[in-house]
Amino acid sequence: MIAIIGGGISGLSAAWFAQKRGLEYVLLEASERWGGKLQTEKIDGFVVEGGADSFLATKPWAAQLARELGLGERLLGTNDKLRTIYVLHNGQPVALPEGMQLIVPTKLWPFLKSPLLSLSGKLRMGLDWLIPPRTDSTDETIGSFVRRRFGQEALERLGEPLLSGIYSGESERQSLLATFPRYRELETEFGSLIRGTLAQKAKQAQANPNGKRPAMFQSFPSGTQELVDALVGQLTGEKRLNTSVMSLISLPSGSYQLALSDGTLLTTPQIIITTPASVAAKLIQPLAPRVAEQLELIRAVSTGTLSLGFRSADIQRPLNGFGMVIPLREKRPINALTISSIKFPSRAPDGHALVRVFFGGSRTPETLEKTDAEILAMAKEQLLDILGITAEPLFHRIFRWHNANPQYDAGHLDRIDVLEKSLPPGLHLTGCAYRGVGIPDCIHQAEETVERLSPP
Numbered sequence: 001m002i003a004i005i006g007g008g009i010s011g012l013s014a015a016w017f018a019q020k021r022g023l024e025y026v027l028l029e030a031s032e033r034w035g036g037k038l039q040t041e042k043i044d045g046f047v048v049e050g051g052a053d054s055f056l057a058t059k060p061w062a063a064q065l066a067r068e069l070g071l072g073e074r075l076l077g078t079n080d081k082l083r084t085i086y087v088l089h090n091g092q093p094v095a096l097p098e099g100m101q102l103i104v105p106t107k108l109w110p111f112l113k114s115p116l117l118s119l120s121g122k123l124r125m126g127l128d129w130l131i132p133p134r135t136d137s138t139d140e141t142i143g144s145f146v147r148r149r150f151g152q153e154a155l156e157r158l159g160e161p162l163l164s165g166i167y168s169g170e171s172e173r174q175s176l177l178a179t180f181p182r183y184r185e186l187e188t189e190f191g192s193l194i195r196g197t198l199a200q201k202a203k204q205a206q207a208n209p210n211g212k213r214p215a216m217f218q219s220f221p222s223g224t225q226e227l228v229d230a231l232v233g234q235l236t237g238e239k240r241l242n243t244s245v246m247s248l249i250s251l252p253s254g255s256y257q258l259a260l261s262d263g264t265l266l267t268t269p270q271i272i273i274t275t276p277a278s279v280a281a282k283l284i285q286p287l288a289p290r291v292a293e294q295l296e297l298i299r300a301v302s303t304g305t306l307s308l309g310f311r312s313a314d315i316q317r318p319l320n321g322f323g324m325v326i327p328l329r330e331k332r333p334i335n336a337l338t339i340s341s342i343k344f345p346s347r348a349p350d351g352h353a354l355v356r357v358f359f360g361g362s363r364t365p366e367t368l369e370k371t372d373a374e375i376l377a378m379a380k381e382q383l384l385d386i387l388g389i390t391a392e393p394l395f396h397r398i399f400r401w402h403n404a405n406p407q408y409d410a411g412h413l414d415r416i417d418v419l420e421k422s423l424p425p426g427l428h429l430t431g432c433a434y435r436g437v438g439i440p441d442c443i444h445q446a447e448e449t450v451e452r453l454s455p456p
């Protein structure tokens with residue numbers, strides 16, 4: 001039997017893949033609900049996501065799992081007619097110029113016309129065509145990489161909000177290889193990010209001549225919770241909520257004994273730990289102190305989301321896009337906002353809009369400690385300024401995620417390699433702290449972990 005610790009998407013999918021392999025398992029979750037950072041609530045016809053709201057369609061593992069669970073027909077693509085992303089620039093939302101592939105411009109004229117960068121900033125980005133690629137394969141920070149290829153201005157106005165914002169992280173610490181390895185590959189292969197991205201685009205156009213792009217992100221009509229509910233409904237093994245694993249010891253037989261919060265003990269030869277790295281460190285400390293030390297080095301930051309429902313008419317300056325990122329240099333108390341009802345129109349009833357505000361992270365961790373009323377007041381001030389919303393929201397809902405966003409600092413993948421090699425036999429680690437934070441990455445890692453288990 002395998003003990004799987006943690007019932008977020010990593011633990012649930014590990015249980016699913018174990019079940020598919022015919023392995024017996026027990027899934028142990030400390031809280032009173034399944035799903036971890038996937039949590040959807042329905043409020044007066046609005047579909048409100050507390051944590052993740054969708055998954056990247058280019059990474060196939062989440063959609064594959066959904067199909068296995070019979071949810072193929074329920075997959076819902078984003079409303080890509082309005083896939084524009086805005087960047088707050090000197091207090092004003094400015095659309096990313098047409099042709100931008102995240103931070104890489106692929107259309108000259110829209111890029112040159114955009115007010116997002118100064119003329120010298122644009123010329124500096126153009127030098128990417130000429131700057132020789134880095135020849136050593138070691139990791140570096142996002143800050144160092146973007147500055148090297150595109151210059152400081154592009155880092156502050158594009159790289160920092162778009163590449164580090166996703167991780168609620170800091171560009172001067174964030175690992176390039178653990179978070180955007182494709183950029184290093186493009187640099188190495190084509191000598192330039194712009195050249196490489198254009199070549200990729202041409203290849204995609206050839207493969208897809210009718211030009212219809214697949215949806216950028218996917219979810220389900222009732223939110224990411226559908227995936228959690230389908231998993232829970234189809235997992236036939238033992239599943240226990242409100243059951244925290246308090247400690248682990250190894251037995252002379254080579255098995256492990258888990259002490260559970262209900263006072264019972266569980267003996268098993270194989271354990272998959274999917275908890276946050278700090279919890280994994282505490283559990284592993286008595287068994288492998290060196291591994292625990294490495295796990296403790298994986299930092300995590302706390303973030304929060306605030307969803308607000310409005311009548312569409314109350315938004316005086318609506319954004320015609322998925323949302324907006326806010327560079328650190330704008331010195332705002334919020335990090336980004338999503339217009340959830342544009343990203344997926346069915347998130348709000350007709351004539352209504354759902355806006356989600358992100359706060360906390362490495363920039364403003366103190367916001368998590370504020371009261372709900374203070375957070376609401378802060379967000380309303382920002383929404384008035386940015387979108388011209390004067391009306392009271394029809395409802396609001398705040399979610400706080402403490403120590404929930406693992407930070408992949410430069411050198412992260414090397415640390416994970418060492419850590420995985422040093423694990424005692426029968427102990428396995430998987431989840432968002434290791435090889436990808438996105439839902440598809442968590443599912444993929446869980447599948448690979450289960451494949452590595454010894455047969456029954």
Ligand SMILES: Cc1cc2nc3c(=O)[nH]c(=O)nc-3n(C[C@H](O)[C@H](O)[C@H](O)COP(=O)(O)OP(=O)(O)OC[C@H]3O[C@@H](n4cnc5c(N)ncnc54)[C@H](O)[C@@H]3O)c2cc1C
Nearest residue numbers: 006008009010030036037051052053245431432437438439
């Ligand atoms: C605000 C926010 C927005 C996000 N948006 C997106 C997005 O749009 N798309 C995307 O792909 N990803 C997104 N992510 C990332 C993604 O949601 C997470 O990386 C992923 O859900 C992590 O899943 P997990 O199972 O690895 O960890 P978790 O969901 O953290 O699950 C771990 C579980 O372990 C349990 N646990 C802890 N200690 C114990 C113990 N001692 N015993 C038993 N159980 C224990 C916890 O209660 C928890 O349920 C977002 C994350 C956040 C915080």
